Amino acid sequence: MSLKGKVALVTGSTSGIGLGIARALAAQGADIMMNGFGDAGAIEQLRAGIAAEFGVRALYSPADMSKPEQIAAMVAEAEAKLGAVDIQVNNAGIQYVANIEDFPDARWDAIIAINLSAIFHGMKAAIPGMKKRGWGRIINIASAHGLVASPQKVAYVAAKHGVVGMTKVAAIETANNGITVNAICPGWVLTPLVEKQLEDKAKAEGTTVDHEKHEFLTEKQAMEKFTTADQIGGLAVFLCSDAASTITGAPLSIDGGWVAQ
Ligand code: NAD
Numbered sequence: 533m534s535l536k537g538k539v540a541l542v543t544g545s546t547s548g549i550g551l552g553i554a555r556a557l558a559a560q561g562a563d564i565m566m567n568g569f570g571d572a573g574a575i576e577q578l579r580a581g582i583a584a585e586f587g588v589r590a591l592y593s594p595a596d597m598s599k600p601e602q603i604a605a606m607v608a609e610a611e612a613k614l615g616a617v618d619i620q621v622n623n624a625g626i627q628y629v630a631n632i633e634d635f636p637d638a639r640w641d642a643i644i645a646i647n648l649s650a651i652f653h654g655m656k657a658a659i660p661g662m663k664k665r666g667w668g669r670i671i672n673i674a675s676a677h678g679l680v681a682s683p684q685k686v687a688y689v690a691a692k693h694g695v696v697g698m699t700k701v702a703a704i705e706t707a708n709n710g711i712t713v714n715a716i717c718p719g720w721v722l723t724p725l726v727e728k729q730l731e732d733k734a735k736a737e738g739t740t741v742d743h744e745k746h747e748f749l750t751e752k753q754a755m756e757k758f759t760t761a762d763q764i765g766g767l768a769v770f771l772c773s774d775a776a777s778t779i780t781g782a783p784l785s786i787d788g789g790w791v792a793q
Contacts, residue, residue: 535772536561539614541607543597543654544624546570546578548723549673552761553621553768558586560769565610565617566592568624589614597624597650598642607657616665617658619772622651622695623673627725629684629732643687648694655702659711668711669772672699673764676719676752676790678783692717696783703781712780714771719787720748722758754789 540557544550546568558564566579575592583590591613595606610617625647628639651672662668677685678692696715703713720726722745730744737744749756767786770776785791 534561535619535769538618538772539563539565539610539616540619540621541565541610541617541658542567542621542623543650544568545621546575548725549718549721549761549764550621550623551578552763552765553623553671554765555582555586556762556765556769557619557621557772558582558588558590560772561586561588562619562772563589563614564591565606565614566590567595567597567606569594598645600649600653603650603653604657607654607661611661617661618665618667619669619671620654620658620662621671621673621768622654624650625673625725627685627688627729629729631684632686635686640687643691647688647691648698651695651698655698655713659702659706662711663706663709666710668706668709670699670702670706670711670713671768671771672713672715674699674715674717674783676717676785676787678715678717679785679791682752699783700781707780712771712777714779714781715783716764716767716771717783717785717787717791718759718764719753719785719790720758721761721764723761749788752790753787754793757788759786759788 540562542554545554545566554564579590579592593606595602672695674695675692677689678696681689699715730741733744734741
């Protein structure tokens with residue numbers, strides 16, 4: 533399958549799952565608008581690397597997903613400089629772990645803003661152009677935590693359940709415009725977001741990160757295996773294919789059997 537001539541905007545693509553998805557879409561020929569935080573030199577290396585390795589146009593926007601006006605400006609910039617946003621992957625996300633009574637208000641607000649509200653603002657900005665062109669693919673990165681809960685993740689679980697709900701609304705509203713809207717619900721993927729949780733838990737319990745990897749996987753998943761960012765990229769590419777053109781409004785688990793249990 534070729535995505536040559538399509539433009540993909542992937543939020544939070546300077547790291548982890550977003551980077552895996554951006555690379556997978558670029559490998560199919562899509563031009564890429566990258567986004568996310570990090571060291572400027574390292575980000576430029578990633579951007580230039582994608583452009584050179586896959587022969588596509590690649591730009592980077594530093595837009596902060598907690599700022600609605602910056603999200604709209606990023607979509608407008610992609611449309612102006614790359615010609616469109618045909619594929620929108622709403623992936624940027626953060627985590628914080630604490631019981632409800634200890635959960636800082638500011639962490640709640642940040643997680644709801646970045647993991648939930650940013651997707652509303654992003655879709656609001658991108659859908660008009662997709663409708664005009666009669667083609668679009670919106671892929672929202674939810675989580676197994678969009679379908680089931682864990683303790684100490686109140687904001688994350690609330691946001692991810694919201695993402696799954698919002699995905700269904702957007703799918704219904706755009707069903708006859710050549711647009712599909714789906715949510716990918718990963719289980720454990722070994723990225724900086726999870727590495728921090730492993731390190732914190734190992735420190736708190738006086739164990740090792742390797743021990744906690746085993747604990748994390750066996751506590752939640754049937755399969756004692758992390759999903760890779762590349763594999764999530766593969767699912768995103770499939771969702772952009774003709775074979776997937778009637779898959780819409782679906783939460784798609786890629787989770788080693790997490791929610792099957
Ligand atoms: P990560 O920490 O490796 O990457 C997060 C990305 O989001 C980075 O590029 C970061 O710079 C960006 N980001 C954070 N705050 C931002 C902001 N305000 N504005 C713009 N960009 C911002 O994490 P990851 O594991 O790759 O997570 C990506 C997505 O996948 C998240 O939505 C996360 O909830 C989801 N997810 C992850 C896992 C997992 O096991 N890693 C499982 C299920 C779902």
